[in-house]
Amino acid sequence: WSYIGYWGDHQIIYLLKLLELAEQHAPGKLESYFQENIFVYANVPYKIKPYEDILRNPKDTIDFDRELDHRIQERWLSLGADSALLLNQKQSIHHVNFIEKILATVLAKISNFIPEGGIWMNTQRPEWNDANNALVGNGVSVVTLCYLRRFMTFFKKILERSKVKEVIISEELKDFFENTQAVLHRNQQVLLGSISNKDRKTILDGLGQAGSRYRAQIYRQSFSDQRKALPIAELIAFSSLCLQYIDHTIRANKRADNLYHSYNLMSVENSQEISISHLSEMLEGQVAVLSAGYLSSDKVLKILESLKASKLFREDQYSYLLYPNKELPGFLRKNSIPDSVIAKSTFLTNLLKNGNTRIVEKDITGGYHFNGNFKNATDLRNALEELEKNHYPVTPHDKEEVLQIFEGIFNHKAFTGRSGTFYGYEGLGSIYWHMVSKLQLAVQECCIKAIHARENETLVDKLLENYYRINEGIGVHKSPELYGAFPTDPYSHTPATKGAQQPGMTGQVKEDILSRFGEVGVLVEEGRLFFNPRMLRKTEFLSDKQRFTYVDVHGKETEFPVSKNALCFTYCQVPVVYNLADKSSLEVFLSDGSVSKSEDLKLDYVLSQKVFGRTGDVVRIVVHVAQAMLK
DSSP, rough: OOOTTOOHHHHHHHHHHHHHHHHSTTTTTTGGGGTOOOOOOOOOOOEEHHHHHHOTTTTTEEEEEEHHHHHHHHHHHHHGGGBBBOTTTTTSOOOHHHHHHHHHHHHHHHHHTTTTTTEESSSSSSOOGGGGOOOOOOOOEEHHHHHHHHHHHHHHHHHHHOOOOEEEEEHHHHHHHHHHHHHHHHHHGGGGSOOOHHHHHHHHHHHHHHOOOOOOOOHHOOOOOOOOEEEEEHHHHHHHHHHHHHHHHHTTTTTTTTOOOOOOEEEEETTEEEEEEOOOOOHHHHHHHHTTTTTTHHHHHHHHHHHHSSSTTTTTTTEEEESSOOOOOOOOSSBBBHHHHHHHHHHHHHHHHTOOOSSEETTTOOEEEOTTTOHHHHHHHHHHHHHHHHOOOOOOOHHHHHHHHHHHHHOGGGGOSSHOOSSSOOTOOEEOOOOOOHHHHHHHHHHHHHHHTOOOHHHHHHHHHHHHHHHHHSSGGOOOOOOOOTTTTTTTEETSSSSSEEEEETTTHHHHHHHHHHHHHHHEEEEEEEEEGOOOOOOGOOOOOOOEEOOTTSSOOOEEEOTTEEEEEEEETTEEEEEESSSOOEEEETSOOEEEEEEBBBHHHHHHHHHHHHOOOOOOOOEEEEEEOOO
């Protein structure tokens, strides 16, 4: 069943990027699905526990329903893959529209929203960087929150442009939506300033219980197949409300050094409050906030300058670590309780006087340590309860005091996993190349946004300078000696003490291809292909003439000469030639021998769709690039 679920922030940002591309290439296509009941739910036999249970133990939140799994497997023989789809109370596959599927995704995230913290990671899945897998439970993700911001901003624009006035969704999801919306409306006044720990828990309780009731209803009896109308205007208002909360939390996670927190920790205090504490700076948080569309161009530049000056920058590779390197304590420095702490605790002092080593013991050098068999606080709690059963005096105050000392020594809550204990495999001191490529793409998006907005040229140039600095740190631009491997081969990471390690085709390749299209200025908007090579550098153009070979849309290998001061690539198997010129212009050569010309470097909608469709009608595109726009 693992192929059904996926990491939380992937689920948001990768889906969104595909939908953004769909809307750019085929505007209005997504809207055509608003009233089409052609989507389904997976009947995954993992059951998320009720909210109260999750709050009680956020590291144990999912049960596997073996009986349901068995029933699904039995149906597989007659239904095939359809057996894994959710049936409604009428015993038919429950079909819904596009808006319902997107709304279910958003509500699942919002039901785990902790104000000023992020999205609570409580479903036993790590985030994008699974080296942080131990954060599951008490971890709260600013990363996913930033991506959720971009997600909701995109859909708000789609909804605002839509001619559809209302959509029909499952009554159970409508109730979930209304309950969530009511919680956000009821507590809106907290956004005027910092949020108290009590208000934070009040909001999480409301959102978490709304999600919990919805899940329980579907788990218990599935969808009724009754539908309710949801006005598009109400969805737009909900998106605006959510964005207010999201932006408030992103603001609260800005650090003094202009960077942003990536992951936080939540703690339930006295069953009435939820406090938030921060982990160290991480590269993921900077990538996410840059990608979110939250920052102005001048603030983007401040982040990039701070990033270069931070502990995340690794001079020898001219690139960025996932998290600051640090020296881990040696074995003898671990599990050592200071004398002063023992002296303050009457309970521990009495245990030692009585020669009871069940909880703590004194070594031959006079140092104090917790029982070495304790794996975690649960083991300690069990040991205290055993003492109680054996009539040793243990008060509630003693239990709480010892548990706090234990957490103070081990700080288990802040344990992240491999990222805090390993020096390889995306651990301490490691550059994770996919994340560097994600950084490059996020910065490029910020550059393109500034270029399109015609921002101050000096500011744009500084952004481009930072982009190419990141670009030059990526392996393909390095010598084998510096990279530690063939520079064109994909590798996972570079630890502090070695060259590139763990060969394999990571997602980095995807980001690098997207970045390259951005560098050469190939863009699509409203179904039209256009060119804006402002990011391109003059040094990329040929210093001498060459021949260009490619495979055309008919599968035929073709070649033609490319002159000096030009460059050439294909897009949808159509060759695109850039020539340096005094003035920008565009020529589109068609298969019937005609040529379409324009001054704005844009193809019209019809020609663009022919390129995307690889019809063969467009034979070649020649872009004359004004030299003045390039550096």
